[in-house]
Amino acid sequence: xxxxxxxxxxxxxxxxxxxxxxxxxxxAHGKPVLMLGDVEAPVFPRSAVKAIQALPLxxxxxxxxxxxxTRELALAQASHGGEPAHVDGVASMLAAIGLxxxxxxxxxxxxxxxxxxxxxTRRGKAPTQLHNxxxxxxxxxxxxxxxxxCDHHGYVAPGHPVQEAVREAMEGLTxxxxxxxxxxxxxxxxxxxxxxxxxxxxxxxxxxTGVELSRERAAAAxxxxxxxxxxxxxxxxxxxFCTDVMTLLKDAALVKTGAEGVFCAGLAHLGxxxxxxxxxxxxxxxxxxxxAALVRLMKDREEDLSRWTRAPVPTRKGAKAGEVRALxxxxxxxx
Numbered sequence: 051x052x053x054x055x056x057x058x059x060x061x062x063x064x065x066x067x068x069x070x071x072x073x074x075x076x077x078a079h080g081k082p083v084l085m086l087g088d089v090e091a092p093v094f095p096r097s098a099v100k101a102i103q104a105l106p107l108x109x110x111x112x113x114x115x116x117x118x119x120t121r122e123l124a125l126a127q128a129s130h131g132g133e134p135a136h137v138d139g140v141a142s143m144l145a146a147i148g149l150x151x152x153x154x155x156x157x158x159x160x161x162x163x164x165x166x167x168x169x170x171t172r173r174g175k176a177p178t179q180l181h182n183x184x185x186x187x188x189x190x191x192x193x194x195x196x197x198x199x200c201d202h203h204g205y206v207a208p209g210h211p212v213q214e215a216v217r218e219a220m221e222g223l224t225x226x227x228x229x230x231x232x233x234x235x236x237x238x239x240x241x242x243x244x245x246x247x248x249x250x251x252x253x254x255x256x257x258x259t260g261v262e263l264s265r266e267r268a269a270a271a272x273x274x275x276x277x278x279x280x281x282x283x284x285x286x287x288x289x290x291f292c293t294d295v296m297t298l299l300k301d302a303a304l305v306k307t308g309a310e311g312v313f314c315a316g317l318a319h320l321g322x323x324x325x326x327x328x329x330x331x332x333x334x335x336x337x338x339x340x341x342a343a344l345v346r347l348m349k350d351r352e353e354d355l356s357r358w359t360r361a362p363v364p365t366r367k368g369a370k371a372g373e374v375r376a377l378x379x380x381x382x383x384x385x
Contacts, residue, residue, distance in 0.1 A: 107123075141180055313336050315344070
């Protein structure tokens with residue numbers, strides 16, 4: 051069966067397009083709270099699980115050894131926009147471990163923050179690997195390698211001690227096997243593993259609560275969570291969904307986008323994890339789905355989140371031509 055339609059895009063009074071998707075909300079013990087669509091189909095979470103991928107940075111002792119604080123821990127789980135403060139922060143992370151931009155193996159791309167990219171173009175500046183949205187995560191990987199005393203070259207490869215630590219953390223949190231047969235390569239060159247939405251949601255719930263985790267792992271997860279909600283600008287950036295939602299909800303949720311329509315969230319106070327996939331990979335539809343899932347779980351924030359559950363579709367002159375609207379009634383299903 052096809053996944054349900056969860057978002058519609060209108061133009062005038064007519065529906066112009068529809069987006070199907072699947073959503074899993076699970077508590078820290080694995081009990082389902084909301085299941086929409088095929089939540090067992092494996093998906094590549096990619097950047098949506100950067101918070102879990104940052105666990106070795108804390109668990110190895112690298113973060114403390116190199117003096118990383120809130121900004122650095124937020125950047126280590128970021129998909130940042132390449133704004134000057136992001137670039138400066140990652141450069142500082144590298145300097146603390148005695149490396150520079152050339153040690154990164156994530157590749158370069160222009161900043162996703164439009165104003166920064168335009169300014170660089172005007173000044174004739176080419177983007178570097180520091181502008182890659184994953185550069186903070188990679189700086190964290192390099193810090194782990196340096197602290198463990200292993201060769202940092204090739205740290206992105208499967209089997210490297212850093213990626214083995216990341217794989218173990220992902221398996222430990224989600225309970226799902228991360229083996230070669232479900233492995234592919236992420237855009238920033240590290241391994242990514244296809245996992246069910248149910249497993250991802252369970253992992254985020256455990257991450258946000260510390261339930262069923264060792265004392266050391268729970269403490270590491272708590273520090274990463276607190277860094278994200280305390281400094282959400284460094285997790286994404288100006289005008290970005292993750293930054294704006296976490297700013298709005300304060301410490302109630304860690305929200306993180308992935309790619310191709312995947313989103314994950316951990317809600318510490320409610321003890322829940324959320325994972326979703328928009329079938330066609332639409333980012334704006336996935337944002338509406340995540341906002342709708344949050345409304346389903348936090349009814350008192352429905353008005354605050356309406357800027358995403360009923361987001362305007364503008365003309366080139368800024369007038370409203372329609373809207374991207376989540377079908378909130380679809381999110382009222384049980385279990």
